[in-house]
Amino acid sequence: MKHNVCLLEAVNLALASEMRKDEEVVILGEDVGVNGGVFRATANLRDEFGLKRVMDTPLAETMIAGVSIGMASQGLKPIAEIQFMGFIFPALEQIICHAARLRNRTRGRLSCPLVIRAPFGGGIHAPEHHSESTEALLAHIPGLKVVVPSSPARAYGLLLAAIRDPDPVIFLEPKRIYRSQQQEVEDNANALPIGSCFTLREGSDITLVSWGAMITETLSAAESLSNEGVNCEVIDVATISPLDVETILISVRKTGRLVIIHEAPRTGGVGADISAIVAEQALLDLQAPVVRVTGYDTVMPYFRLEKHYLPNSQDIIDAVKQTVEFV
Amino acid sequence: MKTLPPLQYLDQEGQPSQPCPEWCNKPDWLLRCYHYMVLARQFDTKAIALQRTGQLGTYASLLGSEGIDVPVALSMKSTDVLVPYYRNHACQIIRGMPLEEAFLYWGGDERGNSSVQMGEDFPNAVPIATQSLHACGVASAFKIRNQKRAAVTFIGDGGTSKGDFMEALNVAGVWQLPVVFIINNNQWAISIPRQIQSAAAQLADKAVAAGIPGIQVDGNDPIAMHEAIHNALNRAYEGKGATLIEAISYRLGDHTTADDATRYRSNDELKSAWERDPIKRLRNFLALQNFWDESKEQALLQETHQLVQEAANKYIEISPQKIDSIFDYLYAEPNSQLIEQKDWAIVKAMQGGSHFEGESS
Amino acid sequence: MKYFKLPDLGEGLPEAEIIEWHIAEGQCVETDQILVSVETAKAIIEIPSPQTGKVTHLFGQPGDTIHTGEPLLEFEGDEENDSGTVVGEIPQAQEQTATTDEFIIGAPSGSSHIRGESKATPAVRALAKRLNIDLNQIKGSGQNGLITPTDVEKTAKLDRAHGKASPLKGVRKHMALAMIKSHQEIVPVTINEDANIDIWPKNTDITFRLIHAIAQACKKVPEFNAWFDSSSLSRRIHSTITLGVAVDTPQGLFVPVLRDIGNRDQADLRNGLNLLREDVKNRTIPAKELQGATITLSNFGTIAGRYANPIIVPPQVAILGAGVIRQEPKVVNNEIIIQRIMPLSLSFDHRALTGGEAARFLMAILNDLQQETT
Secondary structure, eight states: OEEEEOHHHHHHHHHHHHHHHOTTEEEEETTOSTTOOTTSTTTTHHHHHOTTTEEEOOSOHHHHHHHHHHHHHTTOEEEEEOSSGGGOHHHHHHIIIIITTHHHHTTTSSOOOOEEEEEEOSOSOOOTTSSOOOHHHHHTSTTOEEEOOOSHHHHHHHHHHHHHOSSOEEEEEEGGGSSSOOEEEEOSOOOOOTTOOEEEEOOSSEEEEEOTTHHHHHHHHHHHHHTTTOOEEEEEOOEEESOOHHHHHHHHHHHSOEEEEEEEESTTOHHHHHHHHHHHHHGGGOSSOOEEEEEOSSOOOOGGGHHHHSOOHHHHHHHHHHHHTOO | OOOOOOBOSBOTTSOBSSOOOGGGGSSHHHHHHHHHHHHHHHHHHHHHHHHHTTSSOSOOOOTTOHHHHHHHHHHSOTTSEEEOOSSOHHHHHHTTOOHHHHTTTTTTOGGGGTOGGGTTOOOOOOSTTHHHHHHHHHHHHHHHTTOOOOEEEEEETGGGGSHHHHHHHHHHHHTTOSEEEEEEEOSEETTEEGGGTOOOSSGGGHHHHHTSOEEEEETTOHHHHHHHHHHHHHHHHTTOOOEEEEEEOOOOSOSSTTOOGGGTSOHHHHHHHHTTOHHHHHHHHHHHTTSOOHHHHHHHHHHHHHHHHHHHHHHHHOOOOOTTHHHHTSSSSOOHHHHHHHHHHHHHTSTTSTTOOSOOO | OOEEEOOOOSTTOOEEEEEEESSOTTOEEOTTOEEEEEEOSSOEEEEEOSSOEEEEEEOOOTTOEEETTSEEEEEOOOOOOOOOOSSSOOOOOSOOOOBOOOOEEBSOTTOOOOSOOOOOOHHHHHHHHHHTOOGGGOOOOSGGGOOOHHHHHHHHHHHHHHOOOOOOOHHHHHHHHHHHHHHHHOOEEEEEEEEEOTTOOTTOOHHHHHHHHHHHHHHHOGGGSEEEETTTTEEEEOSSOOEEEOEEETTEEEOOEEOOTTTSOHHHHHHHHHHHHHHHHHTOOOGGGGSOOSEEEEOGGGTSOSOOOOOOOTTBOEEEEEOOOEEEEEEETTEEEEEEEEEEEEEEETTTOOHHHHHHHHHHHHHHHTSSOO
């Protein structure tokens, strides 16, 4: 059945769909039950599935992660909500030391099929600590998978894949685009692949690689540039880890030029890893240096200056022009 | 606040300090308990010897905790789940881990966490107190599925200061989880004595904040431990929720083989702790009940010594895992980067490679 | 807002007692208008309205205690929209119309390397730019065809000494590539013979006679009208004859085709041939008229030359070359007579054809050419 939904609603659709199919799927987190989640991601799920499957937890992120790990070891498929990515840090010890390692250190005897969902990224005029983009921290951890949807349809398909994945998946939802785009999404329980990029726009002049909310600005820049005769290929990374290197390389070998866009701070960002991979494996196809359009190496400013931190589509257009004109 | 003394049936000489329960008139459980306590200590001695001769890595001695771990392990069902910290080797052995594999974890081999006999038990936990939350997760699964099973988890006195522990007690209380928390209060967290670890009169008092029952038990008294753990497990099975047991003992060994306790504690204190040794205590009681004698003692010592020696020999023979194993268990399915990196590692280990370990020809 | 709750009246005072309401239910109030007097532990305080609106309900009577944060009164208004967030503002979609998202999983198929640029490191590219060298003209001597700095320098030196090379384009380039391919694959053998055309009437159309001869010979030895595939070692013998006719132009060599020469009547063939000549002259040959030849005729005799080893273009297996017609003394019945002869050169691919087949084909050509008319 087709639904006209925004990204947030697509998340809700996927959660409901999978919970109906698979009894082992449970949800836990702060305010997820009666309140339906502070963003309403889990709206109506408590009513449909009851309190044993949609659990309101005490206020303790370490506990949420640790309990999820214990549940997952028993074969449940917990989907834990961390209310904002800024609050995931107490849970990192559990995620890094245990979720990411359980399969490895027991040689497969125990495993950890959990999902941790968190809204992330800036641009919603929020108080401090509510705008973090630290996907690079998580991408760096072996044993985890990190997924970032950028549209309602991809949020639906990727969340289903995350829930079904036998390993721990951190599912970061770009909250700035939670409600900004409506799309027709078919509620057919079809998952999209984790570990695959998505090509959103074909072009032969330059490759634009991005993920999350910045996809919106990237597509808008690509549209604008096409009117000036520059045809951009736009790739949505979607799975930050494990990265689908091949799709990016095929595109760069075709276009010879690459601009990477991410909201997260520049140093040590995932864009650096992609640049290194392209340098290693496609240097001879590059016609110009790889350019990264990123946030600054600062804390996200309080919201009055937020716009000066977040890259916009003009920044992307400028970077493309700089790259295309490089001789 | 409770001011009761810790639950105890046997004083440090092995004499009843109060009437013992009925079942103590039969030797069965008591003999099994004693057997495993002696085996555990033999294992421990051997492990330390192996470490001192370069055949085992850093090892955490269980010396002095036998009176806690053995009664707990013997009281758990096979369908219960053990969520240990890093000093529960006795529990792991009793629950089925082959002796030679019990050396493996400390010998630097992940297979020490993987034997099928471990069932759904968690492996050793190094990040302090993180295991308390895992036990809550396991217990949550039992509750969601309406299973009559309990999660049993251990922690040291130092671990109770950590947030994870407090969060675990809290969720166990408010969700009424079938979990038993056992604090091995052996008075020392490496060099930090109990007195400067927490201002709580008893660590068991932390249960009050969580709304669950907390009880102090003499951890050197296997009969008291038996009673306490049985009550707690029954509560869990009957859906009555969690229990916190603070078992009072003494860490008779160093924190690990990399530690030297003589740097921070007095010999006198150690000597008087040995007076409270749980093995001596139970042996005296067994003798008192005419369940034990010197010849049985010698036979047991010999038997357990031999078992441990054979296991140690087997362990030493176990060759390291293949290099593939570094890469094969990160995910259910490896990704292309891992596959590529694995091949590199394998090639580098071949003759001529940067990681070749044999003799160059 | 819908409910106005008792604010913190300072210093964390937890509650206040209602002394007197100054407004009534149903009344419209303005911002800052005094609503009620309350008494705290410390003072009597007057509370102003936070907004303009209609008061629909008062919570509590004089004498009642209200705690900080509890509703004091209710304003008329819509049910607050569920903003679906606890902090900040989530931008809502402007249009409610849904779009369908089109995307490809992975890379688009057919994303091949379409730029055709040569492989060179950025440093070598910079050098080439400095020395004004086109990298596409250089064959790299490095690994996998990588262009090295030395390659660039050598080319620069050559250019300085001998002038810049100009790359082949268009038809010439195509010819060069075709010749290379032929040379690499085919095993050619050429047989020469002279055709006695003394008997031809004046103004015989030579090309037309040659075309006819080839058509007849292909009927006799159909193996000559075939395509050969090197990789599968297989041969396709064609049922119709598509004759490639080599034509020299200022732009280079063109080989347009005449289709089905075995089945067309003479008038039609002549017509076709004339059209072909016109097209070549005017450079209006459509691309598909340059494809599909099953055998080729090279009548270089229109210019100069006797015998040759004409190049067979794969996948064809044969080509007939005709040189300049000349008078030559020949011995016939022990007497020397002068004959008009046309020198012929038949090249065939010995992978696909035998010497015997070639001889018979040549015989058939001769027999047809040596008739007075067709």
